[in-house]
Amino acid sequence: GNSVTQMEGPVTLSEEAFLTINCTYTATGYPSLFWYVQYPGEGLQLLLKATKADDKGSNKGFEATYRKETTSFHLEKGSVQVSDSAVYFCALKAAGNKLTFGGGTRVLVKP
Amino acid sequence: DAGVIQSPRHEVTEMGQEVTLRCKPISGHDYLFWYRQTMMRGLELLIYFNNNVPIDDSGMPEDRFSAKMPNASFSTLKIQPSEPRDSAVYFCASSFLPRTGAPQAFFGQGTRLTVV
Numbered sequence: 001g002n003s004v005t006q007m008e009g010p011v012t013l014s015e016e017a018f019l020t021i022n023c024t025y026t027a028t029g030y031p032s033l034f035w036y037v038q039y040p041g042e043g044l045q046l047l048l049k050a051t052k053a054d055d056k057g058s059n060k061g062f063e064a065t066y067r068k069e070t071t072s073f074h075l076e077k078g079s080v081q082v083s084d085s086a087v088y089f090c091a092l093k094a095a096g097n098k099l100t101f102g103g104g105t106r107v108l109v110k111p
Numbered sequence: 112d113a114g115v116i117q118s119p120r121h122e123v124t125e126m127g128q129e130v131t132l133r134c135k136p137i138s139g140h141d142y143l144f145w146y147r148q149t150m151m152r153g154l155e156l157l158i159y160f161n162n163n164v165p166i167d168d169s170g171m172p173e174d175r176f177s178a179k180m181p182n183a184s185f186s187t188l189k190i191q192p193s194e195p196r197d198s199a200v201y202f203c204a205s206s207f208l209p210r211t212g213a214p215q216a217f218f219g220q221g222t223r224l225t226v227v
Contacts, residue, residue: 032213042220042221043115043204043220043221044154044202044218046215046216046217049215096166097159098156098159099144099216100156101154101156104154
């Protein structure tokens with residue numbers, strides 16, 4: 001079946017540090033890949049997505065590249081802010097319209 | 112559009128009571144999803160509907176859980192009887208399949224359920 005594995009948190013960083021959250025997946029066919037972000041007390045929001053190999057999704061300074069050869073979709077941001085403190089979820093959508101989520105990675109950015 | 116609307120935001124109930132969670136999806140979205148989020152298990156898909164029809168309910172933990180979607184603008188998730196281990200945040204999400212590109216799921220703010 002489909003599955004998503006992402007690094008466990010929490011990840012604690014200082015402001016302006018570089019952030020990487022690793023995500024790898026297992027899926028049949030050619031899934032679409034997503035990163036969602038959940039701020040405290042809120043639901044998940046789509047951060048970025050990529051629909052095919054070598055696509056790069058980007059938003060709010062975050063980037064992730066769909067790597068089919070390594071079945072990965074790592075999330076990166078060059079300079080984090082305190083406001084980036086949240087839980088980040090990697091997800092895939094294969095056949096049908098069902099999202100499979102990773103376990104989430106909590107990121108805490110300290111001033 | 113106001114987004115996906117869930118009610119109540121918080122629910123505290125005693126073990127054995129019936130709990131009903133409500134969701135209003137975004138107008139025009141033909142997929143609706145119910146998720147449960149806990150520290151131990153992360154985000155779990157319980158059930159999803161397409162055009163008001165349940166497509167996959169394999170994530171529903173047991174018969175105490177049931178979900179309905181009587182029309183395109185309303186869905187309920189019911190737990191009867193509730194147990195303390197049902198305590199979690201329950202999210203509803205809706206989406207549609209675009210002609211091109213990947214669909215985007217929009218989440219409600221969740222219902223925090225505490226069963227004591």
